[in-house]
Amino acid sequence: MQENKKGNRTLTDASRLIIESMARAGADSFIGYPITPANLLYQYGSQRMPLMLAAPDEITTLQWMAGLSATGKVPITATSFPGYALMIESVNMAYMMELPMVIILVQRLGPATGTATCGAQGDLSLLRGNISGGHPLPVIATSSFEDCWTLSAKAVETAIKLRTPVVLLTSKEEVMTSKSFDMASLPEIKKTEQKYYDLDCEGAYKSYKPTDMVPDFLPVTQNKHQVRINASTHNQLGLLQHSTPEAMDNTRRLEEKIKQKAFEYIQYELYEQQDAEKLVVAFGITAAAAKDAVAQLQQDGEKVSLLIPKTLVPVQDVYAEIMDSYNKVVVAEENINNQFSEMIYGIRKPAGHSFVGSLGKMITPQQIIEEVKA
Amino acid sequence: MIKEYLNTDALPYCKGCGHDLIARNTTKALEKLNYDPLDVIMVTDIGCHGIIDKCLNTHTVHGLHGRSSALGAGISLGNENPDKKIIVFIGDGGTTIGLQHIMEASRLNINMTVVVHNNYLYGMTGGQTSGLTPPGFKTTTSYEGNPFTGYDICALSHTAGAAHTSRIMGVGDISDKLKKVLEVKGFSLVEVLEICPSYGVKLNPKRKLSEIVETAGKPLGEWVNDREQFNVHQGSKEKNLLEKVPVIKKVFNSYLKDPMALIVSGSAGEGVQLAAGLISKAAISSGLHVTQKGSYPVTVGVGFSTSEINLSPGKINFHGINVPDVVIITSADGLAHNLKKIEAMKGGKVFMDSSLEVPNTGAEVIRHDFRGLGARNASIFAVFYFALKTGVISTESIFQIIEEEGKGKKLPIAKIKDALSAL
Numbered sequence A: 001m002q003e004n005k006k007g008n009r010t011l012t013d014a015s016r017l018i019i020e021s022m023a024r025a026g027a028d029s030f031i032g033y034p035i036t037p038a039n040l041l042y043q044y045g046s047q048r049m050p051l052m053l054a055a056p057d058e059i060t061t062l063q064w065m066a067g068l069s070a071t072g073k074v075p076i077t078a079t080s081f082p083g084y085a086l087m088i089e090s091v092n093m094a095y096m097m098e099l100p101m102v103i104i105l106v107q108r109l110g111p112a113t114g115t116a117t118c119g120a121q122g123d124l125s126l127l128r129g130n131i132s133g134g135h136p137l138p139v140i141a142t143s144s145f146e147d148c149w150t151l152s153a154k155a156v157e158t159a160i161k162l163r164t165p166v167v168l169l170t171s172k173e174e175v176m177t178s179k180s181f182d183m184a185s186l187p188e189i190k191k192t193e194q195k196y197y198d199l200d201c202e203g204a205y206k207s208y209k210p211t212d213m214v215p216d217f218l219p220v221t222q223n224k225h226q227v228r229i230n231a232s233t234h235n236q237l238g239l240l241q242h243s244t245p246e247a248m249d250n251t252r253r254l255e256e257k258i259k260q261k262a263f264e265y266i267q268y269e270l271y272e273q274q275d276a277e278k279l280v281v282a283f284g285i286t287a288a289a290a291k292d293a294v295a296q297l298q299q300d301g302e303k304v305s306l307l308i309p310k311t312l313v314p315v316q317d318v319y320a321e322i323m324d325s326y327n328k329v330v331v332a333e334e335n336i337n338n339q340f341s342e343m344i345y346g347i348r349k350p351a352g353h354s355f356v357g358s359l360g361k362m363i364t365p366q367q368i369i370e371e372v373k374a
Numbered sequence B: 001m002i003k004e005y006l007n008t009d010a011l012p013y014c015k016g017c018g019h020d021l022i023a024r025n026t027t028k029a030l031e032k033l034n035y036d037p038l039d040v041i042m043v044t045d046i047g048c049h050g051i052i053d054k055c056l057n058t059h060t061v062h063g064l065h066g067r068s069s070a071l072g073a074g075i076s077l078g079n080e081n082p083d084k085k086i087i088v089f090i091g092d093g094g095t096t097i098g099l100q101h102i103m104e105a106s107r108l109n110i111n112m113t114v115v116v117h118n119n120y121l122y123g124m125t126g127g128q129t130s131g132l133t134p135p136g137f138k139t140t141t142s143y144e145g146n147p148f149t150g151y152d153i154c155a156l157s158h159t160a161g162a163a164h165t166s167r168i169m170g171v172g173d174i175s176d177k178l179k180k181v182l183e184v185k186g187f188s189l190v191e192v193l194e195i196c197p198s199y200g201v202k203l204n205p206k207r208k209l210s211e212i213v214e215t216a217g218k219p220l221g222e223w224v225n226d227r228e229q230f231n232v233h234q235g236s237k238e239k240n241l242l243e244k245v246p247v248i249k250k251v252f253n254s255y256l257k258d259p260m261a262l263i264v265s266g267s268a269g270e271g272v273q274l275a276a277g278l279i280s281k282a283a284i285s286s287g288l289h290v291t292q293k294g295s296y297p298v299t300v301g302v303g304f305s306t307s308e309i310n311l312s313p314g315k316i317n318f319h320g321i322n323v324p325d326v327v328i329i330t331s332a333d334g335l336a337h338n339l340k341k342i343e344a345m346k347g348g349k350v351f352m353d354s355s356l357e358v359p360n361t362g363a364e365v366i367r368h369d370f371r372g373l374g375a376r377n378a379s380i381f382a383v384f385y386f387a388l389k390t391g392v393i394s395t396e397s398i399f400q401i402i403e404e405e406g407k408g409k410k411l412p413i414a415k416i417k418d419a420l421s422a423l
Ligand SMILES: Cc1ncc(C[n+]2csc(CCOP(=O)(O)OP(=O)(O)O)c2C)c(N)n1
Pocket: B046, B047, B048, B049, B050, B064, B065, B090, B091, B092, B093, B094, B095, B117, B119, B121, B122, B123, B124, B125, B130
């Protein structure tokens, strides 16, 4: 860790923290294709990752990453919606193949090319449903500089331990703003190792035979056991099947693996105020405004709690449990359709729930304060 | 150790399918090359040719339609053992949809072999026209015959830089031809011409493969680029991205009690971002918390350049600025870009170059000739002026940051000092 004494700060941006954190956690390759507002991540990735390659497009990006992952590397990339849209079929492929990797998704204003230099939080609904079959793809959202350090490492750890692509969800305002920051305050990050199949085991290795939900890994570059990697419906050996019970069990396992195991990695912050009947909920960039709003409200004598969800997918019961225990719930997110609430409650939000949204502008603490007081 | 490449003699294709011949000859060629099957990584595309996986004793990787050459390239890029062989089986359909991946692997000369199973149509989906279908060839989507010529994938791959490309007939024993292709170090592509009995023969009865090949107008042959295979250049890498970020010691003080939202704005090339960085770092050295973000048009070299800064004695969470407390404007571009925000101010201060027209605002407007030391230094000088007039940070703290960062030589320090002492 840095040797600087506490209190002496640097001026830095969160992109730097994200890449350094991922490198320490075990990521070793960066495949890049430029897109605002993810370019700083690309730049740092190319400086820091032992292996860096410039892909000619985002489909190639994901395919190269999958190939690297099959050889035992832990690749990462950074993009924004237009690039992510191109990646989706390949993300599904890596999900089905069970290849670890992390995609840093820096949200910007859509639809389509939208406004490249304007922040947004409009991609959660897409991420919740972007695996065909509705299976959960882990999505972890950063809401502070500290998160950009700790959760970036978590994303790599989750990818490796669950053998899955993981999306680290952030936004333009989070990764392109510099802040005074005390790097000495950053906790240490441990490298996550891949769990390899014991090469000396006798008998056939099955690429998709799980131990504790997740299969052990063997790279295609060893020659002790045959490895079969498959994005089509397959059995435990990795052989294509139409819809045999074994293959359906495998597909079911993909869902269960994420649902059960990601629970071990679930992240959220809850600041409960005693006797509070009101709750503010915000993730990502809006969590900063929510923190200020709640601090101000409490200063004004208002009793109010704050929930900052970080593991967004798989959707967690605990969020509904927390939200259900308040009479008034204000959810703030930078879109106009309240994607977080919809993910939890569908289109019928419980009585007492309201929404502060925004398009093309960061949500201010004042907007949240007004809604809580309303 | 298994030496057999195929675990069955019954390959899963329709009777007479050209894919059968390619699969058998590829494995035969590998046997001739004496590869251990588990040193071979077969990457198969989606299409009839791709259902071969289950018959192979090699490693098998079965991905998406058209993407297998990129997936194989990824494996090649991650592989550190030169004794491995990475082979991609792809169809004319996969070649069409994934052309870019073949071009890129050719351009980089990535060590792998792509075997294009060109049966002139999409077999698996029912015999539709592909980008490699020859003119006049009938498919289920062109009963009159294809009106277009097909891509010359060998020419494309060759001109993109592939070490070796070749086009051969999928007839007879082609194992020696394939062996030669598989021996290439770097990117090799072989287009094997064949026919799909179920659609190709049925829709084009009585036509012979050799005659169809002739109408396609693409010569058989081989094309070589004498090139080194791709090596992943790892270059010099930073071991720690945090190490080089300078730690700013707190050596000064600031009287600031409440957060201050500050905007510095001017024209591109006039030092706005540099000046904003100086304020931010000087503020950190004065014990303040800071956020800073720049904005400028996509054409970074012209138009406005703006930086939004928050200064606060306490930790800053929300960093957006709706109505600023202080605005520093050094040019007309900067003024135009921030006019609405300045007009919305009900108090606070606006420092602006004396050449600019005073906007309608509730802020106190302070005008000064910021451009007097040259346009390039306008923002820097304005920042010193701001420091002197507000005392939020000291001019000394800014000079110190300039010195620590070794920026003194590029800035007219003496002139700035003179101008400041003349105030
Ligand atoms: C993205 C995508 N689009 C379309 C398909 C449907 N599809 C499956 S196989 C195939 C064509 C295969 O043709 P070719 O590559 O020539 O192989 P062949 O069957 O002739 O061996 C297509 C279009 C798909 N799987 N994925």
